[in-house]
Amino acid sequence: MKTSVMVFHPNIARSRINAALMERAQNEPELDLVVRDMYALYPDFHINVEEEQRVADGADRLVFQFPFYWYSAPALMKQWEDEVLSSGWAYGPDARIAGKRMMLAVSTGGLKDTYSVEGKHHAAMSELLLPYRIMTQYLGLEFEEPFIVHGAYAPDLDDGALAAVAQEYVARLH
Numbered sequence: 001m002k003t004s005v006m007v008f009h010p011n012i013a014r015s016r017i018n019a020a021l022m023e024r025a026q027n028e029p030e031l032d033l034v035v036r037d038m039y040a041l042y043p044d045f046h047i048n049v050e051e052e053q054r055v056a057d058g059a060d061r062l063v064f065q066f067p068f069y070w071y072s073a074p075a076l077m078k079q080w081e082d083e084v085l086s087s088g089w090a091y092g093p094d095a096r097i098a099g100k101r102m103m104l105a106v107s108t109g110g111l112k113d114t115y116s117v118e119g120k121h122h123a124a125m126s127e128l129l130l131p132y133r134i135m136t137q138y139l140g141l142e143f144e145e146p147f148i149v150h151g152a153y154a155p156d157l158d159d160g161a162l163a164a165v166a167q168e169y170v171a172r173l174h
């Protein structure tokens with residue numbers, strides 16, 4: 001399966017989690033994927049819509065990888081959605097993306113148990129990610145179980161644990 005991994009991190013040079021996932025995915029020769037650093041491609045937010053649609057056309061699965069920012073994604077990812085998912089390509093009579101798979105890969109600062117109705121954030125990740133699930137449903141994409149890395153700053157997510165998480169990520173990308 002051809003996979004397009006789009007990494008939306010505003011400062012990948014200072015990232016620990018997303019940089020590790022990205023590097024691990026890029027160095028997995030058995031995977032048929034292209035990994036793209038979207039903020040490096042579009043630092044001024046001027047997205048090349050035709051190019052994005054061409055890349056997506058060539059993929060069976062789209063992966064949106066990003067750090068959770070204010071219960072959502074960094075701004076460039078929203079811009080990508082608003083511009084690239086256009087009428088006539090993403091939806092409407094001549095839509096072309098239906099049938100592809102879509103996966104979110106999200107890192108959070110919050111620990112896993114803080115994301116529940118009883119927890120600090122008063123909502124589960126499945127609730128907070130609902131707009132993406134509904135969007136993919138609307139577009140006729142298949143929403144895969146999100147890959148979530150919680151507790152970005154937790155002491156137990158040391159280098160060994162992060163390497164194991166990156167390995168799990170690669171397994172999900174197969």
Ligand SMILES: Cc1cc2nc3c(=O)[nH]c(=O)nc-3n(C[C@H](O)[C@H](O)[C@H](O)COP(=O)(O)O)c2cc1C
Pocket residue numbers: 009014015016017018019066067068069070071072107108109110111152
């Ligand atoms: C602007 C901003 C907003 C954030 N909002 C959230 C949030 O809503 N929930 C959360 O759990 N973590 C939040 N965080 C923490 C990030 O998710 C965390 O720094 C990131 O996942 C770590 O990944 P990285 O090492 O790739 O940067 C936020 C961080 C920043 C800078």
